[in-house]
Amino acid sequence: MTYLVGGEAPSESAGKRFRKLLDAPGILQLPGAHNGQAALQAKDAGFQALYLSGAAMTASMGLPDLGIITIDQVEFFIRQIVRSSALPLLVDGDTGYGETLNVMNMVRAFEESGAGALHLEDQLLPKKCGHLNDKKLASADEMAMKVSAAHRARRDLVIVARTDAAASEGIDGAVARAKKYIEAGADAIFPEALTNAEMFREFAKRMPGVKLLANMTEFGRTPFYTAKEFEEMGYSMIIWPVSSLRAANKAQADLYATIARDGSTEAMLPRMQTREELYRTLRYHDYEALDRSIVETVLPTIAA
Numbered sequence: 001m002t003y004l005v006g007g008e009a010p011s012e013s014a015g016k017r018f019r020k021l022l023d024a025p026g027i028l029q030l031p032g033a034h035n036g037q038a039a040l041q042a043k044d045a046g047f048q049a050l051y052l053s054g055a056a057m058t059a060s061m062g063l064p065d066l067g068i069i070t071i072d073q074v075e076f077f078i079r080q081i082v083r084s085s086a087l088p089l090l091v092d093g094d095t096g097y098g099e100t101l102n103v104m105n106m107v108r109a110f111e112e113s114g115a116g117a118l119h120l121e122d123q124l125l126p127k128k129c130g131h132l133n134d135k136k137l138a139s140a141d142e143m144a145m146k147v148s149a150a151h152r153a154r155r156d157l158v159i160v161a162r163t164d165a166a167a168s169e170g171i172d173g174a175v176a177r178a179k180k181y182i183e184a185g186a187d188a189i190f191p192e193a194l195t196n197a198e199m200f201r202e203f204a205k206r207m208p209g210v211k212l213l214a215n216m217t218e219f220g221r222t223p224f225y226t227a228k229e230f231e232e233m234g235y236s237m238i239i240w241p242v243s244s245l246r247a248a249n250k251a252q253a254d255l256y257a258t259i260a261r262d263g264s265t266e267a268m269l270p271r272m273q274t275r276e277e278l279y280r281t282l283r284y285h286d287y288e289a290l291d292r293s294i295v296e297t298v299l300p301t302i303a304a
């Protein structure tokens with residue numbers, strides 16, 4: 001299948017498809033896909049939905065995750081992932097790129113680009129990775145207004161409200177904010193940077209009936225828990241936001257070091273995706289077959 005045949009694209013909106021997966025039994029597993037190639041590889045591994053991380057997008061552009069990219073740049077990532085994989089995608093909306101109207105503009109832009117869900121956080125700019133120190137928070141009311149704006153702007157997009165409050169306001173503060181964000185129209189809550197299983201359980205216990213997202217980012221404050229363990233703790237979604245980029249970047253650094261050392265890439269061959277694997281992942285032959293089929297339709301062979 002290729003994205004070039006419009007009739008083969010899913011007819012149901014990405015938002016509706018994302019919501020169905022979220023409502024299905026079991027935890028929805030959302031590995032980060034930082035570009036179209038990663039999306040295809042995740043799809044081939046069997047995942048039904050994906051996550052687009054702000055940290056991974058910016059890092060792939062050689063930039064820090066401080067909220068300095070633009071909506072247009074994010075749309076470029078959303079489109080390539082949706083086109084290549086056709087999977088419902090949860091997109092990192094950071095702080096919403098401004099205030100109420102900017103949030104609404106972002107929601108429209110992301111939904112029109114093919115996103116199925118987004119998350120919006122209660123930090124102030126310059127925002128930071130949720131697992132770092134000294135985050136500056138917006139007031140709960142300011143954030144609730146953004147959530148309400150996102151809710152008003154969306155057609156089917158699923159709205160996840162993230163709170164970064166646990167570090168500075170404790171679980172009580174994070175729960176109070178989360179309840180306010182749900183009242184304002186959020187479909188789900190992302191409690192960021194909880195540091196142990198007790199906190200995850202406590203948060204879930206105090207938010208009964210609310211869909212919750214767990215962030216299993218590496219090198220952060222959350223210890224490793226599996227998807228199953230988060231499900232048992234009461235979570236409905238899990239993201240591994242930056243993992244694909246971290247793995248790819250490490251391999252890339254090794255490649256450059258190898259070339260600098262050997263003047264050759266040969267030692268890296270066992271760790272490279274082969275041409276055959278690349279073309280298979282890209283569905284290269286489907287594009288060729290499509291091209292041939294058009295030629296055959298328009299230029300039928302004329303009997304001599």
Ligand SMILES: C[C@](O)(C(=O)O)[C@H](CC(=O)O)C(=O)O
Pocket residue numbers: 052053054055056065092128129130131215217218220241242
């Ligand atoms: C989820 C996150 O916002 C992201 O951009 O993917 C980051 C991930 C990270 O920096 O590890 C986060 O703030 O947790």
